[in-house]
Amino acid sequence: MPDARRRRTKATVKPQVENQQENSSSAPPASHSLLMRYVALIMVSMIGLVLWLLFIQRSGGDSGFGSFKLGALRGAKAPARDDMHKSPFFVADIPGKGMGLLASRKIKQGELLVREMPLFVVPRETTSSPSELVGGLVAQLSKKEQEAFFNLSYVNFPNHLDPDRDRNEVALAIFQTNAVGAGDNVGIFPRMARLNHGCSSAFNAVYSWREKERALYVYALRSINQGEELLTSYGNARQPRRERRARLAEHYGFECQCRVCSMAEEESQASDRRLEAINGAYERFASWGQGHISGTDAIAQVRKIWRLEDEEGYWSERGSLAADATLVAASHSDVLATQQWAELAAEWYAYELGGDSEQVAAMRAVAADGTRHARWKSRGGLVVGGP
Ligand SMILES: C[S@@+](CC[C@H](N)C(=O)[O-])C[C@H]1O[C@@H](n2cnc3c(N)ncnc32)[C@H](O)[C@@H]1O
Secondary structure, X not given: OOOOOOOOOOXXXXXXXXXXXXXXXOOOOOOOXXXXXXXXXXXXXXXXXXXXXXXXXXXXXXXXXXXXXXXXXXXXXXXXXXXXXXXXXXXXXXXXXXXXXXXXXXXXXXXXXXXXXXXXXXXXXXXXXXXXXXXXXXXXXXXXHHHHHHOOOOOOOOOOOOOOOOHHHHHHHHHHHHOEEEOOEEEEOOOHHHOXXXXXXXXXXEEEEEOOXXXXXXXXOOOEOOOOEEEEOOOOOOOOHHHHHHHHHHHHOOOOOOOOOOOOHHHHHHHHHHHHHHHHHHHHHHHHHHOOOOHHHHHHHHHHHHHHHHHHOOOOOHHHHHHHHHHHHHHOOOHHHHHHHHHHHXXXXXXXXXXOOHHXXXXXXXXXXXXXXXXXXXXXXXXXXXX
């Protein structure tokens, strides 16, 4: 069986500290001249400084280790100092989850975390044998790419098969555990595939596919502290606890213990009630499309969703929610509301999809001139109200 969850070497600073003590104890004898003592003192200070810099480098630039979660650091390879400026995260062994990504420094809300091309993509629906299809595509990859692919974790491998012999089945299991949507296809992105899952308010990173670039982007949905794990959502993050846990266990083979799933019963029930109320408000909002509710009621639903999400700490999909409110306001030719909702949509799209995304550009154009919305005046005039 291949080592799907390759362990990293342990990062330890102990030998550095011991060396430092050894060196600092080699003081010059008292009989030396003042000049010799002075020179020796400078040398000892320099050695101490070099050792201290090495210590800082090993500890990921944080001389105190204070802001790293020690549990998460166990077995993790902290990044070299220069990497801190390049990558906002590093791969680490996360107890109970296999590998995962930890923030190597403070990350700002809306910061780009990953831009990645797929190793390969597969159509969402296919008539050929899935294992042969995936196995065939993997066989076309370079050696290095195959190594990256077979290094990914997998679950739900059929017991009666032998992973050393049934390589196509291993490839399929890896694919099913790690693939994400890429437009009309589903693709493998080995870097983002290390993102573990968090529910509702627990996830802090979102991914999106840009068809024109054929690339996947991952952005920080909220600010993330150094040492915190980067988490994304696998599927519908607004399901109540019991349902989402059952889905995650079945498809991804783990019992979710994220911050939201680990809440005490009472707190968890309050979260479930909020999530159900959010889903209910979304449903009612959508019924505006069939003319079942008025524009003002539709906007009231958006405000309700926003407030409940604030209470829940759930911030995802706010760009598209505000964009939908923009559409309602524009349809009823409420120009002020159209522009205000469009501004809000641009702000939240920028966090989730990037400031240079098509969605942000479209919303900025509407924020500048509400009458440019494609649905302008498509329904009766009405003051629906802004955010
Ligand atoms: C896409 S992979 C994520 C990276 C994976 N941890 C690794 O080692 O490469 C999905 C798998 O990660 C693990 N995983 C993801 N989120 C988890 C969580 N919240 N708790 C426990 N395991 C989790 C599960 O084994 C799941 O099948």
